[in-house]
Amino acid sequence: MTLIHIVLFKFRQDVSEEHKNKFVTELKKLKSLSCVKGGRLIVGGPSLTDPIERSKGFQIALMSYHEDREALAEYQASDEHHRVTSTYMFPFKEDLIRFDFEVDEEDEYMCHFPQLLV
Template sequence: MTLIHIVLFKFRPEVSEEHKDTFIRELKTLKSLPCVKNGRLLVGSPSVTNPIERSKGFQVALVSYHEDKAALAEYQASDEHHRVTSTYMFPYKEDLVRFDFEVDAEDEYMCHFPLLA
């Protein structure tokens, strides 16, 4: 089974681009956690949604893959995750949306793709 974790981040207006860039770099380090399935963690910014208003002001997106709910819980509880979110996100956030879902068995094959180093 695969569980997909999606988070959208919105910073307060006064937060600098430099800070946002640092946050993105730090988020990307979380792909090395063993609870992230095969290192599949993507971070994207800025939104290229057209019209941009449909992005509702969210500035950074994270999508990560986990083996199951226990692996996602391990990810959430990790010291590394706590360090990144408590240092670079929560003191600066305006809003955050999280959505997690289990991939249906018939779609699981789409979660198995070769990784390029």
């Protein structure tokens, strides 16, 4: 089974681009955690949605793959995740959306990737 974890981040208006870039850099380091399936963690932004208003002001997105709910819980509880979110996100956020779902069995084949060297 694969569980996909998606988070959209919106920072306050007074947060600098430098800070947001540092947050993205630190988020990307989380792909090395063993609870991230195959090192599959993607961070992107800004939104290319047209019209941009449909993005509802969210500036950065994260999508990560996990083997199961236990692996996602391990990711969320990790010291590394806590350091990144408590240092670079929670004190500066305006809003965030989190959405987690299990991949249907018939779609699981799309979640098999060659092992990455991280």
